[in-house]
Amino acid sequence: MSDSKEHSHDTHAAVTTDAASHDAHNMHFGLYWGIGGVLIALTGVTVWLSYFDFGSRERNIVIAMLVATFKVSLVGAIFMHLKGEKPTIWRFLYFTAFFVTGLFLLTALHWVDPIFGTQHNLH
Amino acid sequence: MQIPHEVTARPDTGLYNAKLGIWLFLASEVMLFGGLFSGYIFLRLGAEPGYWPHGLLNVPVGTFNTAVLILSSVTVVLAWASLKMRQFSRYKLYMGITILCGILFLVVKLAYEYPQKFTHFGVFIKKDALGKYEQYLGNQHLAALKLDPRVEISGHLLDAPKGSHYEKVAQENAEHFRHLLHEGGAEHGEHGEAPIVTTDDPNDYVIQLDPANANPTDPANERPSFWAKPQTMKTAVVQAADIDGPHPSMYIPRHSPYFAVYFTITGLHGLHVLGGVLIFIYFWGPGTELYRRNPEHFTNRIEVVGLFWHFVDLVWIFVFPLFYLL
Structure with missing residues (x-):
């Protein structure tokens, strides 16, 4: 693809994006502020919940x-x-979730095959 | 020569190059932080009762920093949306706020939170010597309530063994403490017995106690509190022979597994915040030249760096409860 062709395509794309999505993005401003507010409120909820005793420390951790x-x-x-993201991105995320779960499971292996000399062995 | 799909999306994936790249990078970041969180779980589950601290960090400060990062996540996505609408001055405003939020987060962390840890001292007491320090630990009281034992005596170091790494810091703290005693009229014991500030024994540590050690049976100290409690004017003398571990220290990484993993994760996270802020500053200043040449290309750059910033926020959302609250 030549330089001029690519540039003209980009400009065209930008103009169409401009016209079509201006209102949509403007509307999203409210959504973004709203989600930000919810996130800050949920931070407050997390702090508040941490001072409740749900029966055991494990339960408190799970709830948080x-x-x-x-x-x-x-x-x-x-x-x-x-x-609404593209399937390619989701495929990346599935792989990442698979491997990171494997990583956590490797750590969990110490329950069945403890590392000699750690405090955990003494339990 | 123009690189294909630098600005426009590839038809089959629907993605431009940088977006594909940033998501691959974020996947590697998930593995990096995943490994560290996995280490956190290992250390925490392996800690014996009483050895993993609760309520040690300043919750209001942590909450404030969390809110600052969330606000910055909102403003960075608004900066991108402004560019989509070709409102450049609005973009500058939101990006400016994002930069300020990032700097504020780092200032709170580096100028307030970390220095407080570096000047706070704590010693773990050997199991066979715990009874000797019962008045500072209150373990009989905690056992009756079926709560984890207290195994650490902490506060400000007033006297350290001769030749110790902390001897000079302790002398400065002792001087300040004596000044406070003088102001409060307690140096001659008017308000009860005057606290010990220094000892003649070269192997003793003298610690100005944290509230939990000063009043270990006070119900207010049984569980973490939201507001940080002020340092008390009570002191304790701890003999070096009763201390567990060869290197008593301030709250630095080698102090305990908790601080090792705390500084590793928050330090690495802080580096990510710093990296993000530097990139934002570039795209707020000299980098805007690209906008004049190709606004869509510039908008894509902001989307990509925004994705990185949201990931940094996302990591903090887990860090905050795990270290500050639980």
Whole structure:
């Protein structure tokens, strides 16, 4: 593709994007501020929940992680535009999720095959 | 020569080059932080009861920094949306706010939170010597309530063994402490017994106690509190022979597994914030030249750096509860 052809294509694309999505992006301003407000409110909720005793420390951790996961989902879906993102990106994410889960499971292996000399062995 | 799909999307993937690249990079970042969080889980689950601190960090400050990062995530996506609408001055405004938020986050971390840790001292007491320090640990009281034992005595170091790394810092702290005692009229014991500031024994540590050690049976100290409590004017003398571990230290990475993983993860996260801020400054200043040549190309750049910034925010969303609250 020649330089001029690519440039003309870009300019055209920019102009069409401009015209078509101006209103849509303007509308998103409210959405972005709204999601930001929800995220800050959920931060307050996380702090508030941390002072409650849900029966055990493990339960407190699970509840806090659930709130954090919900917050992360909002950031991903709205701010990072994963909602409606291209399949290629999602394929990257599936692979990443697979490998990072494997990484965490490797750590969990120490429950069945403890590393000699760690404090954990003493339990 | 123009590189294909630098600005426009490739028809089959629907992505331009940089967007494909940043998502691959973010995937590697997930693995990097995943490894560190995995280490966090390993250390935390392996810690014996009492050895993983709770409520040590300043929650209001952490909450404030979380809100600052969330605000910056909002403004960076607004900066990108402004460019999509070709509103350049609006972009400059939102990007400027994002930069300020990033700098504010780093200032709070580096000028307030970290220095507080570097000047805070704590020693873990050997298991067979815990009873000797019961008045500072309150373990019988905690055992009755079925709470984890307290195994650390912490606060400001007032006296360190001769020749120790902290001897000079301790002398300065002691001088300041004596000044406070003098102001409060407690140096001669008017308000009860005057606290010990220094000892003649070259192997002793003297610590100006944190509230939990000063009043270990106070119900207010049984669980972490939202607001940080002020340092008390009570002190404790701890003998070097009773200390667990060869190198008693301030709250630095070698102090404990908690601080090792805290500084590693928050330090690496801080480097990401710094990197993001530097890129933002470039695209707020000299980098805007690209906008005049090719606005869509510039908009894409901001989308990509914005994705990186959201990831930095996303990591912090997990860091905050794991280190500050739980």
